[in-house]
Amino acid sequence: MGEPPTIFQRRIVIGAGLCVAAFALVGLRLADVTLMQSGGRGGGADHAVIARADLTDRNGELLARDLPVKDLYARPHVFWDKAEAAHDLAAATGADENRLRAGFEGAKHPYVLVARQLTPDDQEKVMHLGLPGLEFEPSAKRYYPDGRGAAQLLGVTDPDNNGISGLELGLQRQLRAASGDGAVATSIDMRVQYILAHETAEARQMFKAHAAGGIVMDVNTGEVIAMVSLPDFDPNGRRLTGDDSTRNIMSQDVYELGSVFKIFTFALGFQDHTFGLDEMFKIGTGYKIGKSTIHEAAEDHMPDMLAGRDVLARSSNIGSLQIALRSGGERQKQFLAELGLLAPVHGELPETARPLYPANWGVIQTATIGFGQGISVSPLSYVTAAAEVVNGGRRIVPTFLKQDGDRRGEQLIKPETSLQMRDLLRYVVTDGTGKKADVDGYDVGGKTGSAQVPGPHGYIPHALRTSFCAVFPVHHPRYILFVLLDQPHGTKATGGLALAGYTAAPLAGKVISRIAPLLGVPNIPTPVKLASSNS
Amino acid sequence: MIRIINFLCVALMGLSILAVYHVSEKTRIAHMRLDQINRQIGDNRAAIGVLQAEWERVAGPARIQALAQAKLNMSDSASAQLSSFDLLPRRGEEAPLADSPLRNANAQVPATQPVQQIADRPGL
Numbered sequence: 001m002g003e004p005p006t007i008f009q010r011r012i013v014i015g016a017g018l019c020v021a022a023f024a025l026v027g028l029r030l031a032d033v034t035l036m037q038s039g040g041r042g043g044g045a046d047h048a049v050i051a052r053a054d055l056t057d058r059n060g061e062l063l064a065r066d067l068p069v070k071d072l073y074a075r076p077h078v079f080w081d082k083a084e085a086a087h088d089l090a091a092a093t094g095a096d097e098n099r100l101r102a103g104f105e106g107a108k109h110p111y112v113l114v115a116r117q118l119t120p121d122d123q124e125k126v127m128h129l130g131l132p133g134l135e136f137e138p139s140a141k142r143y144y145p146d147g148r149g150a151a152q153l154l155g156v157t158d159p160d161n162n163g164i165s166g167l168e169l170g171l172q173r174q175l176r177a178a179s180g181d182g183a184v185a186t187s188i189d190m191r192v193q194y195i196l197a198h199e200t201a202e203a204r205q206m207f208k209a210h211a212a213g214g215i216v217m218d219v220n221t222g223e224v225i226a227m228v229s230l231p232d233f234d235p236n237g238r239r240l241t242g243d244d245s246t247r248n249i250m251s252q253d254v255y256e257l258g259s260v261f262k263i264f265t266f267a268l269g270f271q272d273h274t275f276g277l278d279e280m281f282k283i284g285t286g287y288k289i290g291k292s293t294i295h296e297a298a299e300d301h302m303p304d305m306l307a308g309r310d311v312l313a314r315s316s317n318i319g320s321l322q323i324a325l326r327s328g329g330e331r332q333k334q335f336l337a338e339l340g341l342l343a344p345v346h347g348e349l350p351e352t353a354r355p356l357y358p359a360n361w362g363v364i365q366t367a368t369i370g371f372g373q374g375i376s377v378s379p380l381s382y383v384t385a386a387a388e389v390v391n392g393g394r395r396i397v398p399t400f401l402k403q404d405g406d407r408r409g410e411q412l413i414k415p416e417t418s419l420q421m422r423d424l425l426r427y428v429v430t431d432g433t434g435k436k437a438d439v440d441g442y443d444v445g446g447k448t449g450s451a452q453v454p455g456p457h458g459y460i461p462h463a464l465r466t467s468f469c470a471v472f473p474v475h476h477p478r479y480i481l482f483v484l485l486d487q488p489h490g491t492k493a494t495g496g497l498a499l500a501g502y503t504a505a506p507l508a509g510k511v512i513s514r515i516a517p518l519l520g521v522p523n524i525p526t527p528v529k530l531a532s533s534n535s
Numbered sequence: 536m537i538r539i540i541n542f543l544c545v546a547l548m549g550l551s552i553l554a555v556y557h558v559s560e561k562t563r564i565a566h567m568r569l570d571q572i573n574r575q576i577g578d579n580r581a582a583i584g585v586l587q588a589e590w591e592r593v594a595g596p597a598r599i600q601a602l603a604q605a606k607l608n609m610s611d612s613a614s615a616q617l618s619s620f621d622l623l624p625r626r627g628e629e630a631p632l633a634d635s636p637l638r639n640a641n642a643q644v645p646a647t648q649p650v651q652q653i654a655d656r657p658g659l
Contacts, residue, residue: 012537016544065587065588147590
């Protein structure tokens with residue numbers, strides 16, 4: 001056993017321990033300063049004011065972007081003359097002078113918000129005032145380069161840059177997640193969107209329609225290529241003027257679409273083999289069901305007998321209801337439900353509408369739904385179901401995000417039915433009510449619809465809601481176009497007629513003639529017949 | 536001996552403190568410079584973003600169409616005038632649309648249709 005350490009030895013050990021501890025502290029601090037802190041400060045530029053990613057169209061064209069702006073705050077207790085400061089700041093920023101004066105006089109907080117989202121020009125004006133106690137806080141303002149072009153579809157954000165409508169709200173999570181380093185690519189093609197908006201606006205003006213709209217959809221992917229709703233609004237202005245409207249009538253409203261709905265009646269007839277294209281149907285002067293008698297919309301021009309193909313081509317209500325009644329109400333309801341027409345559309349667009357249909361689906365309801373009355377669906381829902389009829393009969397889910405490849409799902413109707421329907425839709429355009437939608441080389445098929453407009457006391461006399469559903473090219477369907485005019489008026493050129501064949505069909509033709517080349521649809525000679533003439 | 540070691544330790548600690556201070560100061564200056572550069576990068580990126588947005592606005596189809604119509608007297612082409620490269624025949628090959636109505640249509644821009652009184656009433 002050795003001797004215990006002396007008092008000096010213990011002091012030396014304690015001193016050495018303190019030195020080691022001091023060196024350890026210095027070493028740790030050294031590592032912290034040189035390694036840890038310098039590594040964590042590199043990404044400053046990435047943390048700019050951008051809080052939402054860009055929205056782009058399918059070709060990378062910018063649809064919406066955050067622009068750097070400043071919020072202005074004031075410390076009123078440093079102002080010499082608060083009233084004068086309020087006056088000058090109101091003049092420079094456009095803020096309400098009374099609000100500023102009240103805020104400055106009775107300030108409960110050291111800071112008062114003067115104005116939000118000031119542009120560089122406004123900031124310059126404020127700086128020229130030379131007032132003390134002003135502070136600019138970095139902020140962001142959402143900017144839409146195309147203005148009204150896709151206003152309802154893209155939606156807007158609130159002053160805190162949160163999406164409050166349209167895709168800005170529906171894609172909120174993706175936009176937040178991609179902020180700073182990317183963009184969210186939508187399915188929209190801005191070239192098509194512009195053409196659809198331009199032609200629809202011209203038609204709305206020409207026919208003095210209350211409202212108008214259109215949708216272009218890829219029938220194999222469900223991508224919405226364009227969606228227009230008029231009247232629209234300026235998303236950059238944040239103020240509504242004139243007849244501006246933020247309502248998206250193509251997804252938010254439901255309509256009785258009238259004769260365009262006959263597509264589903266005929267698809268069901270083909271599917272169930274309940275009629276033949278050459279079978280003759282008695283049209284007469286009315287069809288009696290119980291106490292009700294159903295008439296043609298233009299009875300004086302409808303022959304007494306019509307072949308099955310001409311029932312659709314000439315849009316006979318009586319012929320259509322006979323085909324609908326052969327399948328029966330239960331089967332009709334099941335068929336429409338399978339096509340998704342009896343449920344709201346769920347997708348990225350938050351503005352959706354629940355369809356309206358009879359709770360008691362009896363014989364009279366089956367008959368009227370057969371020609372498009374008594375059931376109201378949103379145009380987006382209608383277009384999706386019509387695309388399923390012509391795309392080979394397979395389910396699609398409408399989407400506003402860019403997709404790759406074929407997204408068709410389960411088989412809903414037989415491929416032969418889809419082929420027969422495409423053939424028949426082409427016949428409507430070549431020999432029926434849709435002649436004005438035909439476009440040389442683009443093989444258009446489609447159906448007109450001139451629906452009566454319901455009012456508070458029954459249908460409004462002489463008021464129509466006209467539409468046209470077009471598929472192109474019919475022999476190998478790629479796109480479906482739907483246009484709608486709410487209460488158009490006839491012109492001298494239409495002989496005063498406002499029917500879909502004179503209003504919506506030519507609009508569809510104009511749109512197709514402009515967008516088909518852009519979409520790469522081949523310009524081809526008129527195709528041979530697709531399906532056999534008899535079902 | 537112990538005194539010498541203690542002295543050396545204290546001296547070493549003093550030198551270390553000076554060295555750490557020197558490194559810390561250099562790091563602080565580097566941070567300031569880095570922040571400045573990052574702010575510049577951020578400002579430049581924001582400016583580029585604004586310019587891109589402005590470009591999208593001025594190069595938008597609405598403005599281009601208005602300018603093309605007003606300044607160049609341009610108008611829409613007839614659909615029959617447009618075709619695909621895939622449909623163009625190679626040298627020596629027969630045109631795929633040789634006898635089709637479309638071939639004739641390509642050579643003729645459809646004239647504006649005169650207003651016609653329609654006897655029947657299609658369009659329902």
